[in-house]
Amino acid sequence: MKLKRPRKPARAKRPASTHPRHAAARAARDPLLARMAGADHREVGGVSIDTTRTANGRVKRVCYPPGFRWSTHMKPLVNTPLCMHAHVGFLARGRVRGAYADGCAFDLAAPRAVVIEPGHDAWVVGTQAAVLIEFDTERSTAARFGLPDSHRHA
């Protein structure tokens, strides 16, 4: 005979707090978001950017919040119709979609290596922040990695 185990009352799952102090505490515990040694920390257009000089280039950790869209949040600050940075690196968390001027599109979900050519819009998909570990050499990044200065087809 089967004995029925008394059911535990279901405990309501409390949603994660959005209070900035709690978010900061969570970030401190999360190795992917914790304070990055030796980094210059900046916040631009809601994007958190930690940059370190490494050899003759830079390693950056860039955290794009949920809802971020380059054309909405960054375009007004940089005065180019599209993002003209080349992005080469590792998408460690989250999902990013984007499109080039000619309609070519990309849909990137972590974990994966990424190469995005200059001349794109991009946005975060879903409720999770996108965390990108990038390698760059500032203005020469596209040339350094063999990319065109703007997305095009040979």
Ligand SMILES: [Zn+2]
């Ligand atoms: Zn194309």
